Amino acid sequence: MTLTGRYSQPEFADRPIHTEGPTGKLLLREDRNGVTTLTMNRPAARNALSNALMNQLHETLEQVGEDSSVKVVVLAGAGPGFCAGHDLKEMRAAGGGDRAAARKFHEGVFRRCSRVMMAITHLPKPVIAKVHGIATAAGCQLVATCDLAVASDQARFATPGVNIGLFCSTPMVALTRAVGRKAAMEMLLTGEMVSAEEAKTLGLVNRVVPAEQLDEETDALARLIASKSPLTLAIGKEAFYRQADMDLTAAYEYASEVMTRNMLARDAEEGIDAFLEKRAPHWRGQ
Structure with missing residues (x-):
């Protein structure tokens, strides 16, 4: 430097x-x-x-x-x-x-x-x-x-x-x-x-x-x-800072649990469907 x-x-x-x-x-x-x-x-x-x-x-x-x-x-x-x-x-x-x-x-x-x-x-x-x-x-x-x-x-x-x-x-x-x-x-x-x-x-x-x-x-x-899902942004930001302070094993366990909860959110379902259907997603923040 x-x-x-x-x-x-x-x-x-x-x-x-x-x-x-x-x-x-x-x-x-x-x-x-x-x-x-x-x-x-x-x-x-x-x-x-x-x-x-x-x-x-x-x-x-x-x-x-x-x-x-x-x-x-x-x-x-x-x-x-x-x-x-x-x-x-x-x-x-x-x-x-x-x-x-x-x-x-x-x-x-x-x-x-x-x-x-x-x-x-x-x-x-x-x-x-x-x-x-x-x-x-x-x-x-x-x-x-x-x-x-x-x-x-x-x-x-x-x-x-x-x-x-x-x-x-x-x-x-x-x-x-x-x-x-x-x-x-x-x-x-x-x-x-x-x-x-x-x-x-x-x-x-x-x-x-x-x-x-x-x-x-x-x-x-x-x-x-x-333009992204506000729920996804909130989930991701919180998870980013929390996992950064964990050891590797704990970080993966925590991130896996976060991904599971995220997958069950309506915005994730909508986002995946929109991707598969080749259309723009309509976020609900849920």
Whole structure:
């Protein structure tokens, strides 16, 4: 892996943090043809994950999970970058000099962040990260957590906490589950930027496309997946993550049981019949 460019401390320190998007909303939602796009909307802050933004992300993901009209979720960022990680100014201001109060605040931040990441993993709909600009620290964690990722050829990725004395320990959890251990360790230990093409080679993203085609290519992928049975997608996503944590024997036993249940679903019966009859299936989500 060749890492290029250092994510310097001034980039953390100089960005404005408390500016929201022009609508005043921290998170924008757009629903179209079974695809819901959630756009983090703190462009001047590079969509830094403040407590308020993380709360809205978690709440909206729960709503989306219960919405049967939603088949696929796309996670995006407004402005010049996808997400620059946690809101460091908010975190440094916590406690007002009281270390006990600061500790309680920081515990809440990382608990809240973990809750968002788990909500993405447990959401019964595929989640696609649409990445442009930078995705660093907890922003890189978001990309690694999403089921799929499409990146602009100008996107860059890093876990740069080590540059400011703060090891990216929570981003490490998602990163080590998305890329190989040595590649993850190099990103974590150096804090250097990884290009979009390097990120694809590592397995952090699925596709790299020209910047001007990012919206079109992400939408095409989302629509393709949304055309499948929503029940099958939900079954498959849950099974994928559960079997990944099992040993080989247990994984096959579990997957066999899942396949058996899946075969008895109406959508599986319809899909097989449609294939044999050479026609398009009509999914019921059952």
